[in-house]
Amino acid sequence: MTDNRKTGKALRLLLVSLLCAIAAWLGYAVLGLSLSHVGLGQLVGANLEASGVSHPVTAVLLNFRGYDTLLEMGVLLVALLGVWSLGGMPDYDESSPGPVLDILSRLLIPMLMLVAGYLLWVGAHAPGGAFQAGSVLGAAGVLMMLAGWRLDSRFAGLLLRVVMVSGLGVFVMVSTAMLLIGNGFLEFSPPMAGELILLIEAVATMSIGATLAALFLGSRPAVGPDK
Amino acid sequence: MTGDIVGIPWIVVLIVLPLTGGMACFLFPTISKSLGLIFALAIFTAVVGLGWQLVEQGAQRYAIGGWGASLGIDLYADGLSLLMLVTAALVGLGVSVYSGAYFSREKAKHFWPLWLLLWAALNALFLSADIFNLYVTLELLGLAAVALIALADGADALNSAMRYLLVSLLGSLFYLLGVALLYHSFGSLDIAILAQRMEPTPAVWSAVGLMSAGLLLKTALFPMHFWLPAAHACAPAPVSALLSALVVKASFYILLRLWLEVFALTDTSLGQLLGLLGATAVLWGGIQALRQTRLKLLIAYSTVAQLGYLFLAFPLGTNIAWKGACYMLLSHAIAKAAMFMAAGNILRFCGHDRIADLDRIAQRLPLTLTAFALAGVSIMGLPPSGGFIGKWLLLEASMSAGQWWWAVILILGGLLAAAYFFRVIGYAFTRAGLTHEVGVVPARMEWAALVLALAAILLGFISPAALELMGIGTPFGGERAG
Numbered sequence: 001m002t003d004n005r006k007t008g009k010a011l012r013l014l015l016v017s018l019l020c021a022i023a024a025w026l027g028y029a030v031l032g033l034s035l036s037h038v039g040l041g042q043l044v045g046a047n048l049e050a051s052g053v054s055h056p057v058t059a060v061l062l063n064f065r066g067y068d069t070l071l072e073m074g075v076l077l078v079a080l081l082g083v084w085s086l087g088g089m090p091d092y093d094e095s096s097p098g099p100v101l102d103i104l105s106r107l108l109i110p111m112l113m114l115v116a117g118y119l120l121w122v123g124a125h126a127p128g129g130a131f132q133a134g135s136v137l138g139a140a141g142v143l144m145m146l147a148g149w150r151l152d153s154r155f156a157g158l159l160l161r162v163v164m165v166s167g168l169g170v171f172v173m174v175s176t177a178m179l180l181i182g183n184g185f186l187e188f189s190p191p192m193a194g195e196l197i198l199l200i201e202a203v204a205t206m207s208i209g210a211t212l213a214a215l216f217l218g219s220r221p222a223v224g225p226d227k
Numbered sequence: 228m229t230g231d232i233v234g235i236p237w238i239v240v241l242i243v244l245p246l247t248g249g250m251a252c253f254l255f256p257t258i259s260k261s262l263g264l265i266f267a268l269a270i271f272t273a274v275v276g277l278g279w280q281l282v283e284q285g286a287q288r289y290a291i292g293g294w295g296a297s298l299g300i301d302l303y304a305d306g307l308s309l310l311m312l313v314t315a316a317l318v319g320l321g322v323s324v325y326s327g328a329y330f331s332r333e334k335a336k337h338f339w340p341l342w343l344l345l346w347a348a349l350n351a352l353f354l355s356a357d358i359f360n361l362y363v364t365l366e367l368l369g370l371a372a373v374a375l376i377a378l379a380d381g382a383d384a385l386n387s388a389m390r391y392l393l394v395s396l397l398g399s400l401f402y403l404l405g406v407a408l409l410y411h412s413f414g415s416l417d418i419a420i421l422a423q424r425m426e427p428t429p430a431v432w433s434a435v436g437l438m439s440a441g442l443l444l445k446t447a448l449f450p451m452h453f454w455l456p457a458a459h460a461c462a463p464a465p466v467s468a469l470l471s472a473l474v475v476k477a478s479f480y481i482l483l484r485l486w487l488e489v490f491a492l493t494d495t496s497l498g499q500l501l502g503l504l505g506a507t508a509v510l511w512g513g514i515q516a517l518r519q520t521r522l523k524l525l526i527a528y529s530t531v532a533q534l535g536y537l538f539l540a541f542p543l544g545t546n547i548a549w550k551g552a553c554y555m556l557l558s559h560a561i562a563k564a565a566m567f568m569a570a571g572n573i574l575r576f577c578g579h580d581r582i583a584d585l586d587r588i589a590q591r592l593p594l595t596l597t598a599f600a601l602a603g604v605s606i607m608g609l610p611p612s613g614g615f616i617g618k619w620l621l622l623e624a625s626m627s628a629g630q631w632w633w634a635v636i637l638i639l640g641g642l643l644a645a646a647y648f649f650r651v652i653g654y655a656f657t658r659a660g661l662t663h664e665v666g667v668v669p670a671r672m673e674w675a676a677l678v679l680a681l682a683a684i685l686l687g688f689i690s691p692a693a694l695e696l697m698g699i700g701t702p703f704g705g706e707r708a709g
Contacts, residue, residue: 025429025433026433028429029408029428029429029430029432029433030408030430032428032429032430033408033411033412033430037411037414038413038414039410039411039414040297040298040414040415043297043298044298047294047298063292064292064294064298064299065299065300065359065360066291066292067291067292067299067300067360068300068359068360068363071348071351071360071363071364071367072363074246074249074344074347074348074367075363075366075367075370077249077250077253077344078341078344078367078370078371078374079370081253081337081340081341081344081374082341082370082371082373082374082377084337085337085341085374085377085378086377086385158254161253161254162254164253165250165253165254168246168250169250172243172246172247172250175243176239176243179236179239183293184236184289184290184291184292184293185236185239185243185289185291185292186291186292187291187292187293188292
């Protein structure tokens with residue numbers, strides 16, 4: 001027992017000194033980096049016109065490096081699938097949350113929806129966009145669930161799955177459609193690029209919001225007897 | 228007609244197909260089994276299409292969104308990518324056929340979407356030419372793998388899935404930190420552009436260390452293999468097959484790409500270090516496999532040993548050595564998948580996988596035991612299997628480089644593998660002390676394992692053509708042809 005503790009202590013000491021050495025080396029390396037960073041900011045600026053939006057972050061996320069975002073939507077879907085496949089998590093108590101939370105949620109949820117819509121719209125030319133709007137929407141969902149609301153079992157089947165998949169689905173469909181009309185994959189030509197990006201972002205917002213709220217709930221909502 | 232087929236951007240099709248398949252299986256769980264099989268066949272066809280395209284037109288580069296690197300993300304396919312895609316497609320098809328019978332209705336509903344999304348992550352990873360995009364594919368891959376491990380019920384499975392999640396995240400974060408350092412240093416994320424701008428600064432050395440450490444952790448190279456045996460042994464059989472055959476190879480592929488193209492480090496003492504770790508893995512994994520009393524754990528430790536062989540090419544760094552390691556990768560993937568499937572059959576038949584109590588499996592499950600033995604032939608590296616070709620090439624490379632000690636490791640590793648496999652085979656023929664209830668194994672599960680095991684043997688006969696395909700676009704540098 002004491003032997004175990006001793007080796008454990010020695011191991012921990014070794015680990016700490018190793019980590020300190022790595023941290024010191026990383027610090028040295030970072031301090032050695034040149035301050036004049038040659039990033040891609042200028043290149044993004046030069047091509048902003050052709051991207052369909054005027055905010056560089058949205059242009060990178062949805063157009064220049066839209067493929068990364070497409071796969072990230074896949075990551076979100078996989079996270080949800082993983083949580084749902086575990087199943088059997090305890091459901092939250094459905095008793096009444098008390099008047100304060102009830103009234104607060106009635107006031108806050110419409111506001112949150114409005115904010116989500118605003119963030120989505122403003123993303124085209126200022127900080128904002130689908131992930132931010134989706135998170136706000138997800139928070140609204142969490143609040144509703146804390147206040148005792150549950151999804152009607154009629155909607156918990158195919159319809160719910162469609163909403164969950166739609167973010168990735170619409171992104172893939174639009175990108176592939178570009179291939180079919182003669183462009184490259186994910187190549188949004190300038191006249192319609194802005195509209196396509198808004199479409200993808202709008203659907204993604206819904207899907208992200210629903211997914212985040214579902215991740216909070218932890219298990220798949222009960223499905224009605226018809227399905 | 229030929230022009231049409233070559234003109235299709237297969238490189239995109241290979242990513243869109245499994246993504247769509249995963250979503251379709253999620254939307255329609257009642258028919259997910261048939262949907263999954265259809266998509267598996269379609270993906271296999273698309274790999275053939277890409278192979279044809281590569282043969283006709285050489286290595287392919289595809290600028291997503293038409294932007295091109297550095298602004299956008301490029302996809303890139305050469306012989307090495309093709310090798311990985313073919314490996315994934317062969318194993319994937321086998322696992323898909325096998326899983327159609329393996330999972331209960333309830334589990335199948337979760338398995339198919341996750342598996343197809345995992346396949347999408349693999350294909351995207353093998354085709355990406357962008358180091359940040361590779362990080363995204365790693366995330367998708369890791370998360371899907373964790374969820375698949377957790378499909379096995381029980382505390383052990385959840386525990387090892389959780390541990391795998393933490394290890395996988397740690398590896399990804401190491402890799403991501405390296406990406407940030409490289410981006411800051413060179414202002415690009417594209418592998419080809421980074422390769423041109425590369426210069427040895429402290430930041431780059433940090434990136435080399437961080438990215439390599441993260442990827443080695445995910446590849447489970449000794450001594451970072453601690454998470455692998457539990458995770459691979461606890462998962463459901465088809466998932467074990469996927470993890471051992473494909474998921475650990477994905478991070479190895481990134482490491483190989485980085486070392487070959489971006490860092491060009493293979494002649495240095497770091498290469499020797501990787502070789503040394505690989506050699507230790509071969510011996511340690513072999514010895515541990517000998518000591519196991521459970522079949523699936525034995526196979527998992529065998530994976531630890533086999534992964535070691537892949538790193539023997541790093542200190543050699545010649546064309547032949549890389550090809551040998553890649554051939555090992557391909558044949559190990561197929562043989563190990565067959566072996567885990569056979570173990571799954573045995574587990575279902577006996578209700579346990581204690582090696583000492585394998586009561587006359589040879590007479591009672593002949594197809595499964597044949598599959599197990601044939602896969603074992605390839606893992607041991609006996610002729611005429613694919614494993615033999617891989618070892619032969621590595622042997623040749625180590626002799627011509629004058630580093631004979633790697634050859635000793637190759638032979639010792641083969642002997643250890645023979646020892647642990649014959650131990651299992653021996654018990655499979657003898658009568659065990661206690662009898663057990665006998666489960667039913669669907670024919671489809673037996674045949675899937677057997678066909679994959681046969682494919683691992685067959686690889687030994689088609690090696691000239693396979694090696695030629697691997698060389699498209701000279702992924703291993705332009706020195707004398709292999």
